[in-house]
Amino acid sequence: DTGVSQDPRHKITKRGQNVTFRCDPISEHNRLYWYRQTLGQGPEFLTYFQNEAQLEKSRLLSDRFSAERPKGSFSTLEIQRTEQGDSAMYLCASSLAGSYTFGSGTRLTVV
Amino acid sequence: EDKVVQSPLSLVVHEGDTVTLNCSYEVTNFRSLLWYKQEKKAPTFLFMLTSSGIEKKSGRLSSILDKKELFSILNITATQTGDSAIYLCAVEGGSNYKLTFGKGTLLTVNP
Numbered sequence: 001d002t003g004v005s006q007d008p009r010h011k012i013t014k015r016g017q018n019v020t021f022r023c024d025p026i027s028e029h030n031r032l033y034w035y036r037q038t039l040g041q042g043p044e045f046l047t048y049f050q051n052e053a054q055l056e057k058s059r060l061l062s063d064r065f066s067a068e069r070p071k072g073s074f075s076t077l078e079i080q081r082t083e084q085g086d087s088a089m090y091l092c093a094s095s096l097a098g099s100y101t102f103g104s105g106t107r108l109t110v111v
Numbered sequence: 112e113d114k115v116v117q118s119p120l121s122l123v124v125h126e127g128d129t130v131t132l133n134c135s136y137e138v139t140n141f142r143s144l145l146w147y148k149q150e151k152k153a154p155t156f157l158f159m160l161t162s163s164g165i166e167k168k169s170g171r172l173s174s175i176l177d178k179k180e181l182f183s184i185l186n187i188t189a190t191q192t193g194d195s196a197i198y199l200c201a202v203e204g205g206s207n208y209k210l211t212f213g214k215g216t217l218l219t220v221n222p
Contacts, residue, residue: 041214041215042212043154043201043212045209045211050207056209100156101156102153104153105153
């Protein structure tokens with residue numbers, strides 16, 4: 001592993017459609033985070049896994065958002081019934097002992 | 112709720128100038144404070160600070176943490192146009208030691 005991989009890099013979807021993003025962390029990292037970043041803002045915490053357990057989910061996250069990390073490896077973030085306000089960069093990061101590595105992000109555009 | 116506040120939000124300087132970026136925080140169970148540089152992609156790591164008063168230095172960049180006053184500064188000396196980026200401050204803490212970001216400082220270095 002050379003880093004955190006995110007797929008796809010870009011996604012354009014019509015309002016109301018469901019989208020799913022994937023994150024492959026650095027293999028030995030036990031923690032995995034999802035953040036959302038809009039223009040001019042710092043990354044906003046969405047949710048966090050330690051191994052396969054989802055330990056925290058932001059109160060800002062609506063029920064349309066769900067994340068999984070089966071077997072403590074890769075993670076998926078699904079957004080159901082997308083809205084224009086969901087347009088943002090979705091960043092994944094993995095960490096071990098305080099060392100964080102970010103993926104390049106998935107840029108979502110909802111039209 | 113954990114809070115990280117950066118100032119200024121944006122800054123325009125000329126090449127060769129020295130800049131100081133500020134980060135204040137309120138977080139429970141503080142573990143570390145991290146600085147990142149973000150250009151058009153994912154944030155890239157600059158420094159991790161855990162102890163007060165110990166300066167971390169990398170080339171023209173340096174940073175220091177004050178855990179009593181709950182702030183950190185990032186200094187960049189002899190700025191270059193390649194330093195133009197968003198500088199993000201993040202604090203690791205809270206009940207699950209998640210990483211909380213500030214909004215960032217947009218630095219523009221003009222030739």
